[in-house]
Structures are given as C-alpha cells and as structure tokens.
Amino acid sequence: SQQGEEDPQALSIQEGENATMNCSYKTSINNLQWYRQNSGRGLVHLILIRSNEREKHSGRLRVTLDTSKKSSSLLITASRAADTASYFCATDFQETSGSRLTFGEGTQLTVNP
Amino acid sequence: GAGVSQTPSNKVTEKGKYVELRCDPISGHTALYWYRQSLGQGPEFLIYFQGTGAADDSGLPNDRFFAVRPEGSVSTLKIQRTERGDSAVYLCASSLTPGAFNEQFFGPGTRLTVL
Numbered sequence: 082s083q084q085g086e087e088d089p090q091a092l093s094i095q096e097g098e099n100a101t102m103n104c105s106y107k108t109s110i111n112n113l114q115w116y117r118q119n120s121g122r123g124l125v126h127l128i129l130i131r132s133n134e135r136e137k138h139s140g141r142l143r144v145t146l147d148t149s150k151k152s153s154s155l156l157i158t159a160s161r162a163a164d165t166a167s168y169f170c171a172t173d174f175q176e177t178s179g180s181r182l183t184f185g186e187g188t189q190l191t192v193n194p
Numbered sequence: 195g196a197g198v199s200q201t202p203s204n205k206v207t208e209k210g211k212y213v214e215l216r217c218d219p220i221s222g223h224t225a226l227y228w229y230r231q232s233l234g235q236g237p238e239f240l241i242y243f244q245g246t247g248a249a250d251d252s253g254l255p256n257d258r259f260f261a262v263r264p265e266g267s268v269s270t271l272k273i274q275r276t277e278r279g280d281s282a283v284y285l286c287a288s289s290l291t292p293g294a295f296n297e298q299f300f301g302p303g304t305r306l307t308v309l
Contacts, residue, residue: 114297122283123302124237169236180250181227182298184236 087170087185095193100157102188104170105150111173113146114182115155118167127155127168160192196220198301200286206307207276215271215304219288226269227298228261229285237285243269244292276308 087104094100104113112131116124128144130137130153136145143156157164167189171182199218207213219226225244229237239253243263251261258276263269273280283305287298 116300122305124285124287124300126297126299129297171236177250180242180292181239181253182229182237183239184229186234186236 087168087188089188090186091189091191093191093193094160096160096162098160098192100160100164100190100192102155102168102170102190104153104155104185106170106172106174106183107151109175110148111175113144113153114171114173115142115144115153116169116171116184118169118187124169157190160190162192162194164192165190198286198288198299200284200301200304202304203302204305204307206309208309209276209278211276211308213273213276213306215273215284215306217269217271217286217288217301219267219269219286220299221267223288223290223299224266225289225292225296225298226263227287227289228269228271229287231283231285231303233282240271240284242292249292273306276306278308281306281308 110132112129114129115127118124128137128139130144130146141158146153167187169184169187171184201216227242228240230240231237241261242250245266246263258274261271283303285300285303287300289296289298
C-alpha cells in the first residue's frame with residue numbers, strides 16, 4: 082500500500098526530553114505533511130515539507146525528508162506535557178496530486194510531567 | 195468563519211436510518227475534502243471537490259455514501275441505510291486551491307455512532 086507508516090506506534094517520554102517520530106512511504110510524493118490530533122477529533126497542521134526540501138523548522142519542531150529512503154522524521158525538542166497527542170504523517174502522492182492526503186496510523190506521544 | 199466548521203459535532207442514529215453531515219469550509223477555499231477516521235487509525239480519504247464538482251470520489255466505500263457541494267462552498271455528506279460499521283469520526287478539510295503545495299485545514303469532525 083502507499084500508506085505512510087509511522088513508528089513507533091506509541092512513545093512515552095519525560096518532560097524536557099526530545100521526541101522523534103518516523104514516517105515511511107512507498108511511492109513518489111509531492112509533499113509530506115505532519116498533523117497533530119488531540120482526543121480523536123480535529124487535526125492541527127504542523128508542517129508541510131516539499132519533495133525538494135530536506136529539512137524544515139517551526140519553533141520546537143524539526144522535520145526532515147529523505148526521498149531516497151522514502152522517509153521523514155518529526156523531532157519535538159524540549160517536550161512539554163501539552164505535547165501529548167497523536168501525530169500523523171500525511172503524504173500527497175504524485176499520482177493523486179491535490180486530490181487527497183494519505184495518512185499513516187499515527188504515533189501516540191505521551192509526555193509525562 | 196476563521197476555520198472549517200462541521201455540524202453536528204455528534205450524531206447518534208439507528209441502523210438503517212439516513213444521516214446528513216455538514217461542512218462549512220474556510221471562506222475562499224475552492225478545494226474541499228471528506229475523510230473518515232475509525233478508532234485508533236489515521237483518516238481515510240472519501241471524496242474531493244474542486245468547486246461544485248466531485249473531482250475524485252474513489253474513496254467512497256459504496257453507493258450508500260454520497261456528497262454534494264451545490265454552490266461551491268458548504269458540502270453535505272449523505273449516508274443512506276446506515277450500518278454499524280459506518281460509525282466513525284467524519285472529518286472535513288479545505289484548502290485554498292488543490293495542488294501539491296497547499297496544506298489542508300481540518301474541521302473538528304462529526305462523530306457518528308450507529309446503534
């Protein structure tokens with residue numbers, strides 16, 4: 082399947098530590114986006130990285146993209162209890178460009194105070 | 195409004211009934227998307243509108259599902275003869291234009307429970 086796959090499925094860390102989540106996919110993409118979701122409801126957009134970009138930063142977030150390995154990572158530095166949520170990568174595949182995002186099953190991050 | 199809104203926030207219905215779920219996208223966004231998310235899984239694509247027309251409905255699971263966007267703004271997802279397996283959170287998203295470099299903004303979702 083083309084679906085992005087995140088790992089780990091669950092991650093538990095202490096406040097102040099860094100959290101790294103990974104995403105892999107199988108076919109060529111236009112872009113890859115990371116979303117956050119609290120309590121199984123609305124998704125909040127975090128970062129969009131284009132296929133010709135290798136790294137992007139936004140505040141405490143750092144996203145990398147390696148198109149040769151078809152993988153991306155999301156790093157949250159100096160984590161806080163409020164970062165506890167599910168994190169999803171979503172890919173815009175070239176063959177369905179603009180028509181849909183394909184989501185992985187997510188990583189459940191728990192940040193313990 | 196400032197963001198994507200969806201109504202109702204929760205809908206409980208009985209097996210076999212008909213339901214309508216509404217999405218009001220961000221003003222000026224021409225592209226509108228519907229996704230469905232089951233417990234513990236990521237959202238799955240259902241249908242995409244560019245303006246008033248459904249440009250890609252390949253994610254609709256069967257002919258009980260239908261969506262419209264008659265004026266190119268608000269969209270309604272319609273489910274006929276609901277089944278227990280239809281229970282999920284239905285998410286709507288919009289983007290300024292379709293295309294490879296536009297992020298999708300999501301609404302809070304409608305949680306549908308079919309008893």
